Amino acid sequence: METTARTPDEGAAGRLAHDLALVLPALHRALDRRVDADFPHPKPAEGQIALMRLIRDREGVTVREAAEVLLVKPNNLSAMVTQMVAAGLVERRRDPDDKRVTHLHLTPTAAERTLAVDELIGGYVEQALAGLSDGERGALGAAVGALHLLERGLHPSSAS
Numbered sequence: 001m002e003t004t005a006r007t008p009d010e011g012a013a014g015r016l017a018h019d020l021a022l023v024l025p026a027l028h029r030a031l032d033r034r035v036d037a038d039f040p041h042p043k044p045a046e047g048q049i050a051l052m053r054l055i056r057d058r059e060g061v062t063v064r065e066a067a068e069v070l071l072v073k074p075n076n077l078s079a080m081v082t083q084m085v086a087a088g089l090v091e092r093r094r095d096p097d098d099k100r101v102t103h104l105h106l107t108p109t110a111a112e113r114t115l116a117v118d119e120l121i122g123g124y125v126e127q128a129l130a131g132l133s134d135g136e137r138g139a140l141g142a143a144v145g146a147l148h149l150l151e152r153g154l155h156p157s158s159a160s
Helices: 008-038 046-057 063-070 074-086 108-130 134-154
Strands: 090-094 102-106
Touching: 008 108, 046 063, 046 074, 046 090, 046 102, 046 108, 063 074, 063 102, 074 090, 102 108
Parallel strands: none
Antiparallel strands: 090 102
16 A cells, blocks of 8 residues: 655644544534524524525525525525425515516514524624633634635635
8 A cells, every 4th residue: 555645734734624624513513502502492404594694694695596605406495495485484586577586585583583593603602712812812813714715615616
């Protein structure tokens, strides 16, 4: 079996990649469990929350556009939208110029609950950050931009 020697930089990059791949989902799960415990309403599934955030940020997004952003198949997202319409979380509105196109809008209930989930998460993170040193908080602050770039680099549309 042939092995390829790694330079010190490649070894560090590999360790960093491994550590990030482990810690990011663990952070997500920890936040999700806290929200599950504290949210006073039935918590929508993570995919539904992601869609509600997207609709909040891009009011009137179409199913096709949302599927592309959320990296899901349009027919799967359409099925989720149908469930969310039935649950009173999302409204479909016909495009005035092209009746074949529908735009997605949050209901007031969904907007309120999405904000409540985001506020819970923000509070948990703020509380955890308070337990860190100034240097640790600074390092995390500096890393946020790099994490956004990393996410964009992992997006399938950026792959060659």
